[in-house]
Amino acid sequence: NAGVTQTPKFQVLKTGQSMTLQCAQDMNHEYMSWYRQDPGMGLRLIHYSVGAGITDQGEVPNGYNVSRSTTEDFPLRLLSAAPSQTSVYFCASSYAGQGVYEQYFGPGTRLTVT
Amino acid sequence: AQSVTQPDIHITVSEGASLELRCNYSYGATPYLFWYVQSPGQGLQLLLKYFSGDTLVQGIKGFEAEFKRSQSSFNLRKPSVHWSDAAEYFCAVGRAGANNLFFGTGTRLTVIP
Numbered sequence: 001n002a003g004v005t006q007t008p009k010f011q012v013l014k015t016g017q018s019m020t021l022q023c024a025q026d027m028n029h030e031y032m033s034w035y036r037q038d039p040g041m042g043l044r045l046i047h048y049s050v051g052a053g054i055t056d057q058g059e060v061p062n063g064y065n066v067s068r069s070t071t072e073d074f075p076l077r078l079l080s081a082a083p084s085q086t087s088v089y090f091c092a093s094s095y096a097g098q099g100v101y102e103q104y105f106g107p108g109t110r111l112t113v114t
Numbered sequence: 115a116q117s118v119t120q121p122d123i124h125i126t127v128s129e130g131a132s133l134e135l136r137c138n139y140s141y142g143a144t145p146y147l148f149w150y151v152q153s154p155g156q157g158l159q160l161l162l163k164y165f166s167g168d169t170l171v172q173g174i175k176g177f178e179a180e181f182k183r184s185q186s187s188f189n190l191r192k193p194s195v196h197w198s199d200a201a202e203y204f205c206a207v208g209r210a211g212a213n214n215l216f217f218g219t220g221t222r223l224t225v226i227p
Contacts, residue, residue, distance in 0.1 A: 004157075031213040040123070042204060042219040043158075050213065058214065090157060100146040100165055100210050105157040 002026055004106035006091050012112045013081040021076040021109050023091030030096035032074040033103070036060065036087040043090065049074055050096045081113045116141045118207050120218035127195050128226050135190040135221050137179075137205030147188040148206040148215065149179055158204065164188065175199070200225045 007022045025032065033048035035058075045058030049068040063085060065077040074093075078085060089109045094101040117140045127133055139145055146165050150158040162173025169181040179190045188205060202222045206215040 033214065035217075040219055042118075042120075042217040044217075045214055048214060092158075094213055096213055097211070100208050101213065102148075102160050102163060103213070103215060105150075105159075107157045 006106035025093040029093035116216045118218035126224040133192045
């Protein structure tokens with residue numbers, strides 16, 4: 001049981017380049033989300049999904065796209081990277097429903113945009 | 115709207131001393147509260163959570179937290195800090211039926227020998 005995995009661990013992009021951050025979980029969790037972590041700002045929600053085929057925007061969605069074609073995978077796409085997107089990105093997953101469930105976090109991807 | 119305030123950006127304590135990290139939340143209904151810890155270069159690990167019931171909750175690594183509705187607080191405590199507790203600590207609030215969590219800005223803990 002690997003939990004939540006993220007690839008790559010580190011990435012450097014030039015302004016304007018595109019890339020996809022990968023996230024996968026093997027816990028059969030319905031809910032998955034992406035956060036970015038910036039110094040002094042904690043974690044902010046980018047996008048989330050409550051199941052395959054369902055996604056929604058979080059607090060800071062601009063510049064990012066997501067899709068959820070399977071329960072296991074929730075990739076985050078940067079269409080045209082900007083220096084403001086330099087950050088550490090965390091993927092998380094949990095059960096969904098009327099309860100409140102613990103979120104499990106991946107190890108993070110450190111992205112630098114030059 | 116939900117929000118979380120962690121008023122202390124950085125705290126330094128001596129090894130063996132007690133610790134209290136503050137967390138205040140803003141939420142109209144019954145909040146669901148979490149404390150996570152992040153070691154350098156690592157992801158976030160859940161320390162403890164409060165959903166309902168006993169307002170004093172025990173977590174891993176000897177941590178505990180107390181929910182005080184009247185003060186809108188959920189402070190994290192440990193009676194004796196170990197050098198391995200040096201990390202960043204995040205308080206978060208959520209609600210039933212909505213999986214999204216709102217995080218505070220974090221408190222960085224330094225432990226000196």
